[in-house]
Amino acid sequence: MSLLPIVFVQESPMRYFFALFTILVLSQPVAAVDKTSDHARKTLEIYTRIIAMETSKNLGNVPGMANYLADELRAAGFAAKDVEVIPVGETAALVVKYRGDGSSGKAPILLLGHMDVVEALAADWERPPFELTRDDKYFYARGSIDNKLGIAQLTATFIRLKKEGFVPNRDLIIAFSGDEETGMVSTRMLAFERDDLAGAAFALNSDAGGGTLDANGKAIVYGVQAAEKTFATWEVTVRNPGGHSSRPRADNAIYDLADIIKNIQAYRFPVRWSDMTRAYFRESGKQRGGDLGAAMIRFADKPEDVAASDRLAREPSYVGATRTTCVVTMLRAGHAENALPQSATATVNCRIFPGVRVAEVEAVLKEVSGNPAAEFVLQGDPTESPVSELRPDVAAAVGKAVHARYPHLTLIPYMESGGTDGMHFRKAGIPTWAVSSRFMDPDDMFAHGLNERMPIDGFYAGLDHWSIILKQLAGPGGQE
Numbered sequence: 001m002s003l004l005p006i007v008f009v010q011e012s013p014m015r016y017f018f019a020l021f022t023i024l025v026l027s028q029p030v031a032a033v034d035k036t037s038d039h040a041r042k043t044l045e046i047y048t049r050i051i052a053m054e055t056s057k058n059l060g061n062v063p064g065m066a067n068y069l070a071d072e073l074r075a076a077g078f079a080a081k082d083v084e085v086i087p088v089g090e091t092a093a094l095v096v097k098y099r100g101d102g103s104s105g106k107a108p109i110l111l112l113g114h115m116d117v118v119e120a121l122a123a124d125w126e127r128p129p130f131e132l133t134r135d136d137k138y139f140y141a142r143g144s145i146d147n148k149l150g151i152a153q154l155t156a157t158f159i160r161l162k163k164e165g166f167v168p169n170r171d172l173i174i175a176f177s178g179d180e181e182t183g184m185v186s187t188r189m190l191a192f193e194r195d196d197l198a199g200a201a202f203a204l205n206s207d208a209g210g211g212t213l214d215a216n217g218k219a220i221v222y223g224v225q226a227a228e229k230t231f232a233t234w235e236v237t238v239r240n241p242g243g244h245s246s247r248p249r250a251d252n253a254i255y256d257l258a259d260i261i262k263n264i265q266a267y268r269f270p271v272r273w274s275d276m277t278r279a280y281f282r283e284s285g286k287q288r289g290g291d292l293g294a295a296m297i298r299f300a301d302k303p304e305d306v307a308a309s310d311r312l313a314r315e316p317s318y319v320g321a322t323r324t325t326c327v328v329t330m331l332r333a334g335h336a337e338n339a340l341p342q343s344a345t346a347t348v349n350c351r352i353f354p355g356v357r358v359a360e361v362e363a364v365l366k367e368v369s370g371n372p373a374a375e376f377v378l379q380g381d382p383t384e385s386p387v388s389e390l391r392p393d394v395a396a397a398v399g400k401a402v403h404a405r406y407p408h409l410t411l412i413p414y415m416e417s418g419g420t421d422g423m424h425f426r427k428a429g430i431p432t433w434a435v436s437s438r439f440m441d442p443d444d445m446f447a448h449g450l451n452e453r454m455p456i457d458g459f460y461a462g463l464d465h466w467s468i469i470l471k472q473l474a475g476p477g478g479q480e
């Protein structure tokens with residue numbers, strides 16, 4: 001899961017979606033939750049057990065966690081051949097097939113999550129990071145949100161449905177990765193090397209998406225993650241013959257690089273919009289009010305309104321929703337205090353809209369640099385992934401799960417700045433939406449950070465989330 005500011009999908013009209021969910025109602029949760037049900041107890045048991053497994057990178061603990069989950073699923077009645085732990089270097093992936101009767105003739109649904117977690121240094125935490133602890137309001141632990149909540153819920157939901165005797169009308173397939181927070185090697189294996197997964201109709205990811213609560217616990221909106229910006233980084237280097245610092249020359253690698261940096265700082269990529277982002281800003285503007293809200297509404301009405309897009313560009317949370325962004329994040333230059341620099345290098349990190357090619361952005365940066373001699377070297381292998389246009393059947397199923405808790409709440413697709421397994425599945429041609437059960441106040445959000453925590457009420461209130469969605473999409477009452 002990415003913690004970068006959320007931005008909203010552009011270039012992707014989803015009018016039918018807004019036709020379904022145009023009413024915004026601030027609401028409190030409905031229906032009390034039975035915390036003693038078999039499903040509640042099983043979910044908490046799995047959550048507790050897997051949180052105690054320190055699955056940060058290079059510790060080699062992910063295969064043990066995958067095997068534990070596999071044992072639980074086999075004990076619940078899944079056939080051994082349908083529960084597969086796949087070693088990938090020091091980590092592992094888990095694939096579990098919930099066989100359908102095929103009566104719908106529809107392709108399988110993939111269910112995503114990741115078993116690894118970001119590292120946590122116990123000395124810095126107020127509580128032990130790899131033990132589930134609690135107070136009146138929260139569960140605390142590394143992975144309590146990202147993403148062992150999703151792993152526990154999906155696993156326990158498979159167990160629950162199996163025990164209920166539920167037979168889906170199409171295959172449901174868990175595809176858990178084991179290094180989402182680092183190399184995503186296991187993710188790429190699942191997305192690109194498994195013929196049995198490649199034919200899926202779509203994937204639902206437990207690692208992002210979810211509801212936003214205000215400070216009073218009222219639900220504001222439910223976000224469906226439908227796209228991710230492309231994360232791309234360049235190193236920009238300027239070279240110079242150098243020399244003795246007592247004999248300065250007119251040209252200088254550091255000065256030349258400084259000019260380039262100032263040019264990049266001054267450049268803004270063109271504003272982009274779509275019917276969907278305009279609808280998003282119109283709705284958000286009404287909720288927010290004030291001069292920012294007014295700017296959102298003006299942008300929605302007329303995206304060419306430069307004053308409005310300039311106002312949004314001043315907000316770190318919204319600038320990314322209006323354009324591609326690039327920013328200088330690191331510097332390296334010179335080799336001695338008494339020598340003219342022979343090279344100077346800046347790191348430029350960009351968040352690129354889906355549909356805009358990495359190569360296009362590189363061409364723009366080269367031109368903007370104003371220095372034809374500057375060398376641009378793209379770092380790594382950025383993943384360009386398309387927007388997943390939300391399907392009405394998926395929107396309806398997720399809406400049913402959300403509205404069971406918060407009637408009439410608005411669902412809005414959004415794009416994040418990059419960082420979940422979903423981008424690889426989207427790139428592989430499998431539309432992917434992240435639709436976690438989580439409802440949180442953004443100020444409560446400590447994923448990746450110290451003292452990561454999950455509201456206990458939300459943990460229990462979300463217990464039916466996945467079974468409602470799966471029964472709707474693969475059950476006899478499904479509306480697809």
Ligand SMILES: [Zn+2]
Pocket residue numbers: 001002114146147180207
């Ligand atoms: Zn995550």
